[in-house]
Amino acid sequence: MFRRRFSLGWTLxxxxxxxxxxxxxxxxxxxxxxxxLKTNMDVFKVPPDFWPLKPTLENYTALxxxxxxxxxxxxxxxxxxxxxxxxxxxxxxxAGYALSRLKFRFRDQILVSVLVTQMFPLVVMLxxxxxxxxxxxxxxxxxxxxxxxxxxxxxxxxWMIKGFxxxxxxxxxxxxxxxxxxxxxxxxTVVLPLTIPGIVATGIFAFLDAxxxxxxxxxxxxxxxxxxxxxxxxxxxTGQFKHDWSGMMAAxxxxxxxxxxxxVLLQRYLVEGLTGGAVKG
Amino acid sequence: xxxxxxxxELNEEEGKRGWLRLPLPFLLVFPAIFVLSIVIxxxxxxxxxxxxxxxxxxxxxxxxxxxxxxxxxxLHDDTFWLAFKNTLIFTGVxxxxxxxxxxxxxxxxxxxxxxxxxxxGVVLVPWIIPGVVVGFLFMLIFDVEVGxxxxxxxxxxxxxxxxxxxxxEHLAMIAVIVANIWNQVPFYILMFTAGLKAxxxxxxxxxxxxxxxxxxxxxxxxxxYLRGILVITSLLMVIRNFNNFPIIYTMTGGGPVxxxxxxxxxxxxxxxxxxxxxxxxxxxIVWCAVLLIVSMIYVKMLYxxxxx
Numbered sequence: 001m002f003r004r005r006f007s008l009g010w011t012l013x014x015x016x017x018x019x020x021x022x023x024x025x026x027x028x029x030x031x032x033x034x035x036x037l038k039t040n041m042d043v044f045k046v047p048p049d050f051w052p053l054k055p056t057l058e059n060y061t062a063l064x065x066x067x068x069x070x071x072x073x074x075x076x077x078x079x080x081x082x083x084x085x086x087x088x089x090x091x092x093x094x095a096g097y098a099l100s101r102l103k104f105r106f107r108d109q110i111l112v113s114v115l116v117t118q119m120f121p122l123v124v125m126l127x128x129x130x131x132x133x134x135x136x137x138x139x140x141x142x143x144x145x146x147x148x149x150x151x152x153x154x155x156x157x158x159w160m161i162k163g164f165x166x167x168x169x170x171x172x173x174x175x176x177x178x179x180x181x182x183x184x185x186x187x188x189t190v191v192l193p194l195t196i197p198g199i200v201a202t203g204i205f206a207f208l209d210a211x212x213x214x215x216x217x218x219x220x221x222x223x224x225x226x227x228x229x230x231x232x233x234x235x236x237x238t239g240q241f242k243h244d245w246s247g248m249m250a251a252x253x254x255x256x257x258x259x260x261x262x263x264v265l266l267q268r269y270l271v272e273g274l275t276g277g278a279v280k281g
Numbered sequence: 282x283x284x285x286x287x288x289x290e291l292n293e294e295e296g297k298r299g300w301l302r303l304p305l306p307f308l309l310v311f312p313a314i315f316v317l318s319i320v321i322x323x324x325x326x327x328x329x330x331x332x333x334x335x336x337x338x339x340x341x342x343x344x345x346x347x348x349x350x351x352x353x354x355x356l357h358d359d360t361f362w363l364a365f366k367n368t369l370i371f372t373g374v375x376x377x378x379x380x381x382x383x384x385x386x387x388x389x390x391x392x393x394x395x396x397x398x399x400x401x402g403v404v405l406v407p408w409i410i411p412g413v414v415v416g417f418l419f420m421l422i423f424d425v426e427v428g429x430x431x432x433x434x435x436x437x438x439x440x441x442x443x444x445x446x447x448x449x450e451h452l453a454m455i456a457v458i459v460a461n462i463w464n465q466v467p468f469y470i471l472m473f474t475a476g477l478k479a480x481x482x483x484x485x486x487x488x489x490x491x492x493x494x495x496x497x498x499x500x501x502x503x504x505x506y507l508r509g510i511l512v513i514t515s516l517l518m519v520i521r522n523f524n525n526f527p528i529i530y531t532m533t534g535g536g537p538v539x540x541x542x543x544x545x546x547x548x549x550x551x552x553x554x555x556x557x558x559x560x561x562x563x564x565x566i567v568w569c570a571v572l573l574i575v576s577m578i579y580v581k582m583l584y585x586x587x588x589x
Contacts, residue, residue: 004489004495010392010495013389014389014392014393017385017386017389018386018389018390018393018400021382021386021389021390021404021466021470022400022403022404024463025403025404025406025407025463025466025467026403026406028407028418028419028422028463029406029407029410029418031418031421031422031429032414032418032421035421043427044426044427046427046432047432048427048429048432087316090312091312091313091316092313094309094310094312094313095309095310095312095313095314097309098305098306098309098310099310102305102306102309104306104307107306110310110314112580114313114317115576115580115583116573116576116580117317117321117322119520119572119573119575119576119579120321120325120569120572121523121524121544121545121548121565121568121569121572122524122526123524123526123545123548123549123552123565124324124325124328124548124562124565124566124568124569125320125321125324125325125328126324126549126552126553127324127328127331127552127553127558127561127562127565128323128324128325128327128328128331128562129320129324131327131558132319132323132324132327147316147319147320148320150316151316151317151319151320151321152320154313154316154317155317158313183305208409211411212411212412212413212527214412214413214526214527214530214531215526215527215549218553219553229411229413230411230412230413230414230527233413233414233417234413234530234531237417238531245421245424245427248417248421249417249418249421252413252414252417252418255411255413255414256410256411256414259409259410259411260406260409263405263406263409264402267402267405271401271402271405271471
């Protein structure tokens, strides 16, 4: 393989760029953590301490004793996100398989419509959806929220899983079917195991979508006990507690931690899933 | 496309055998379509109807069909046009700046020796941070009293006095755009890294052997290969940014005085704070029409990308 000759200037500029980008990416997160460990008095120090001189966990303990039920928000977020993952994976896999392997009328039209639904602004759907939810008694329910989250995660999931199934050679399946497998059995035992990275990536996306979504829980719940973390936090930290910076950052950190852990554990699948789908189309 | 062809052969074979003419495709696709219909299709159709009515949620007895009055009112609604302008500024600046940073970042990271590959993952982190948290975080960073942005800028000699970023009509937009760029640059880096990986080694080698400078290699090899993914990524991000809600909503709520009100924020306020569902729907429908045009271009480009 041909390589360019080593050049100091180039190496320095590459590393310089990488370090600037790393700093720019990570500093705000570091700052969130540092601020969450300060007392509110210390937050107002000018110039600020760049690391917590007297770190305290009182902001975190205050979250459990404060007026806003952050623990409950956390639970709501977790349960709706996990259910969304489950349902999205099942629906996206079934549809993705059909759209990849079966020939039927309107297939291309369905594929394009699915792609386009992803682009419509959520906010336009909200008023009619709200009215529908009132009629169907879905306001303030996990069911209502999970349906909304799922529909938001589905289009991308369908496309991603379709892309992955496209890349599994069709001969493998044919072989299984010649051996007497039914189509669904061939799909379950032969194709799906090879699609795991795509399925996991779809799951992570569905989780992130549900966990991060603000609009749905903000509008489709009005009972504070049914809010998820994002909506609950907006409620908790925008009124009279607007300047509880360290409490706000503690809540933010708690909200970020699960997605951060998920990301670290499953990063490989996420990157593979996204770029695999994107580059292959 | 190869797979399409194989899929077709498989299906023809099935046709001959006469099995699986059953509504299996329907059974597999229907559940997904059903959920999408409840949350997206039905509300979209319903919105187009609502947009023709005077309908305030607080006055359910005064619902009145008014044909195109909502749309006519929009033409004279200064806030609507301001929101439109703000959306274009927010989206345009975010996409262009993120694209440049993302491209530079992807190329730099791509040059690192393999043992530093883990850093690729680290730069992706801002992208998974929930929008509300991004909003809160940058609210703290840009705060006039405690904000670190002021401290850093003052030390660097760029500003003389601490600036009230989020309370100033001209500065607030800058602050929300910075937060947004921070959040989304990793996505561009990810996409461009994938694009760079897809450039065939021999093409790069040929350029090096023929003595192309790095700049020439970038212009004549890298860019042409990345063109597809550049276009797709930016169109996708134009659509995403058009719809961005949590960052702006938490940081400024659209203020001060509508200076960061984008169309999404405006529609949300119309519908859920003023309860003016009819007018909100009309603005939403116009919005969808604009987005549909962008989406069409996106779908077309994607199709071209996939099918060559």
